Amino acid sequence: MSKNHRIMSGMRPTAKLHLGNMMGALMNWVKLQDEYECFYSIVDWHALTTGYNDTSGLKGYIREMVIDWLSVGLDPEKCNIFVQSQIKEHAELHLLLSMITPLSWLERCPTYKEQLRQLEGREINTYGFLGYPVLMTADILAYKADLVPVGEDQAPHLELAREIVRRFNYLYKPVFPEPEALYTEAKVLPGIDGRKMSKSYDNYIAISATPEEIRQKVMMMVTDPARIKKSDPGHPEICTVYAFNKVFAEEERVKELEESCKNAKIGCVECKKRLADLLVKFMEPIRERRISLEKNPELVNDILNTGAKKAREVASKTLEEVREAMKI
Numbered sequence: 001m002s003k004n005h006r007i008m009s010g011m012r013p014t015a016k017l018h019l020g021n022m023m024g025a026l027m028n029w030v031k032l033q034d035e036y037e038c039f040y041s042i043v044d045w046h047a048l049t050t051g052y053n054d055t056s057g058l059k060g061y062i063r064e065m066v067i068d069w070l071s072v073g074l075d076p077e078k079c080n081i082f083v084q085s086q087i088k089e090h091a092e093l094h095l096l097l098s099m100i101t102p103l104s105w106l107e108r109c110p111t112y113k114e115q116l117r118q119l120e121g122r123e124i125n126t127y128g129f130l131g132y133p134v135l136m137t138a139d140i141l142a143y144k145a146d147l148v149p150v151g152e153d154q155a156p157h158l159e160l161a162r163e164i165v166r167r168f169n170y171l172y173k174p175v176f177p178e179p180e181a182l183y184t185e186a187k188v189l190p191g192i193d194g195r196k197m198s199k200s201y202d203n204y205i206a207i208s209a210t211p212e213e214i215r216q217k218v219m220m221m222v223t224d225p226a227r228i229k230k231s232d233p234g235h236p237e238i239c240t241v242y243a244f245n246k247v248f249a250e251e252e253r254v255k256e257l258e259e260s261c262k263n264a265k266i267g268c269v270e271c272k273k274r275l276a277d278l279l280v281k282f283m284e285p286i287r288e289r290r291i292s293l294e295k296n297p298e299l300v301n302d303i304l305n306t307g308a309k310k311a312r313e314v315a316s317k318t319l320e321e322v323r324e325a326m327k328i
């Protein structure tokens, strides 16, 4: 690969991926693989920071995740796809970086406090959970990635990674580049109940959903509550079906729908049926690729092994430099 910048990004295999993940992150990853040298990791150790007490689904989610990634268009010829726990250098670097990271930097991380509040009762007041941003830093630095695609909510983690880099380079030797945020345009999809699409709200449509499941979920979508009869003018801006159309339909069609809804020319049931058709059609090639990958586990294994081999080559070289800089 002769691309000038290197990108590292990962996803935690804690649930099935949904259309929100697909349009929000994965489609961007697909674009980025043409422009940058990309390392995409299924970060299974991160999954343990909040789910250490039940690991029964982990292997299954990893498998599903890699199949989803490949189905939506990540191409192992263009990017490196691997599972984090297959590259032990992440753990070594995490340990070494944890030695130089002041506790106060981790405790003040806004996402830490926020997650502690959100996941109250899950007993995540652990050493591993507090150190999660250091592990994330190790993931990035193992590849000396200089760009990291982030959403606004992950910006504090990246800032922390940059602080750790500065500290390491100052204490020992300038080994690492300071990774920069790569803000990409993410398409936001609501869940079928209008809240954020999320596994915890059970309001999602999985990438692996069958056409029947997609249709069922679309028919359950919340619409404008003020539209009781078809003759009531609608307010598309507050309707989930409209929000989906804005992401998946062509501009012309979105305009037409807005006009028809506001002027009560279309009923919600008809509108939902049209959206379901659109989504089923959009997902058809993805579903076909999914089915063929499911039938070919050896191919998936090969892709992961090749990705891990390439990742290990880069990460082990970085670790050599780190040990040399730290004189250990």
Ligand code: SF4
Residues within 6 Å of the ligand: 223, 224, 227, 234, 235, 236, 239, 240, 241, 242, 257, 261, 262, 266, 267, 268, 269, 271, 272
């Ligand atoms: Fe939503 Fe469509 Fe009903 Fe308008 S017609 S409220 S856009 S479902």
